[in-house]
Amino acid sequence: MGMLDGVRVVSFTHFLQGPSATQLLADLGADVIKIEPPSGAFERSWSGPDAYLNGESVFFLLGNRNVRSLVVDLKDPEWREVVLRLIEEADVLIQSFRPGVMDRLGLGWEELRTRNPRLVYCSLSGYGGDGPYRGLPGQDVLLQSMSGIAANTGAAGEPPTPVGASLVDQHGAVLGAFGILAALHGREHTGRGSHVESNLLSAALDLQIEPLSYFLNGFAGQRSSTRVSSPYYKAPYGVFATADGHLTLSLNSLALLASVFDDDWFLTVEEQSSYARREDVNARVAKHMSQRSTGEWREIFGAAKVWFAPVNTYAEVVRDPQVLHNQTLLEFDHPRAGAVRLLSHPVAYDGQRPGVRSIPPDLGSANSEVLSALGYAAEDVERLQAKVVRHDGDR
Numbered sequence: 001m002g003m004l005d006g007v008r009v010v011s012f013t014h015f016l017q018g019p020s021a022t023q024l025l026a027d028l029g030a031d032v033i034k035i036e037p038p039s040g041a042f043e044r045s046w047s048g049p050d051a052y053l054n055g056e057s058v059f060f061l062l063g064n065r066n067v068r069s070l071v072v073d074l075k076d077p078e079w080r081e082v083v084l085r086l087i088e089e090a091d092v093l094i095q096s097f098r099p100g101v102m103d104r105l106g107l108g109w110e111e112l113r114t115r116n117p118r119l120v121y122c123s124l125s126g127y128g129g130d131g132p133y134r135g136l137p138g139q140d141v142l143l144q145s146m147s148g149i150a151a152n153t154g155a156a157g158e159p160p161t162p163v164g165a166s167l168v169d170q171h172g173a174v175l176g177a178f179g180i181l182a183a184l185h186g187r188e189h190t191g192r193g194s195h196v197e198s199n200l201l202s203a204a205l206d207l208q209i210e211p212l213s214y215f216l217n218g219f220a221g222q223r224s225s226t227r228v229s230s231p232y233y234k235a236p237y238g239v240f241a242t243a244d245g246h247l248t249l250s251l252n253s254l255a256l257l258a259s260v261f262d263d264d265w266f267l268t269v270e271e272q273s274s275y276a277r278r279e280d281v282n283a284r285v286a287k288h289m290s291q292r293s294t295g296e297w298r299e300i301f302g303a304a305k306v307w308f309a310p311v312n313t314y315a316e317v318v319r320d321p322q323v324l325h326n327q328t329l330l331e332f333d334h335p336r337a338g339a340v341r342l343l344s345h346p347v348a349y350d351g352q353r354p355g356v357r358s359i360p361p362d363l364g365s366a367n368s369e370v371l372s373a374l375g376y377a378a379e380d381v382e383r384l385q386a387k388v389v390r391h392d393g394d395r
């Protein structure tokens with residue numbers, strides 16, 4: 001998958017949004033060089049539920065395949081010169097520090113565009129490069145709360161409910177990678193780079209393009225007291241309990257419900273008023289659903305072409321035949337972690353997904369290679385390397 005062969009990306013990223021964005025590019029062949037301090041990127045020493053495989057952070061492994069690691073000391077003038085030389089030859093710089101940090105390091109957009117006019121410079125942040133929230137911490141659940149996702153999830157009368165995944169971080173990463181590719185394409189016409197910005201607040205709002213658009217045009221949604229409906233959808237829409245489990249229903253007509261449940265009551269509700277009466281519809285559906293097992297309803301719904309889905313656990317998801325058919329999971333062997341299973345690149349190209357060219361790198365494993373490629377003599381490589389190794393040993 002060499003679609004981005006020849007594209008060099010210098011990455012000042014950490015946590016999830018930044019590494020996920022660079023991994024998308026690296027999967028497609030871009031040469032991504034991850035700049036790390038002697039102590040290593042944050043995600044090397046942190047992992048959600050203390051998830052480590054023989055000491056290797058799963059949080060680091062999930063977002064850093066196919067990239068190279070260059071350890072530098074940005075406080076050292078010689079190392080700073082190395083970084084500037086690398087950027088002058090790069091196509092893309094992507095950074096996820098808080099606004100202002102790269103400027104203080106002398107690595108901001110205005111400074112670097114003069115050194116490399118073709119540079120595509122991507123800034124990832126929580127709220128944007130300026131504005132009243134510029135200095136606030138940007139993290140997934142905080143943005144779910146601020147953007148309205150949490151307030152619109154869960155049952156009426158209950159506390160707001162965040163989604164149990166870092167969907168804002170990941171969407172911000174995808175938007176960042178999308179913006180980089182658009183800017184690279186535009187550069188082919190103009191010869192000039194550009195400053196691409198993606199932030200978690202915009203990503204969180206973009207995820208809500210449908211419900212937020214309803215609200216903006218005067219249609220205020222209400223959370224359902226029955227726990228099963230979206231604030232903006234007609235019933236039945238959501239998760240219903242069966243006699244032994246749960247199933248999810250979505251966008252089925254009242255006439256179809258009357259047929260599958262053998263209940264003409266649904267025909268007394270006019271389609272035009274079904275949103276206003278969704279609590280009544282939900283309650284009626286819930287009563288029927290509780291009387292049969294999940295397996296029975298799956299058979300009935302399948303035959304009647306009802307829109308439904310199982311409520312899968314992760315254990316069931318990774319065994320799902322469509323997930324397996326889509327090559328959604330990948331596995332590689334790590335010299336210390338052992339067998340590692342992760343999600344693969346999310347897009348297929350001519351029926352194939354990009355694979356693992358190189359496992360997530362050891363800290364500084366590309367130092368000698370990168371320095372030599374920049375034209376440094378062997379003795380200079382050794383001397384520069386000794387500086388960061390010495391700092392690493394001091395921590």
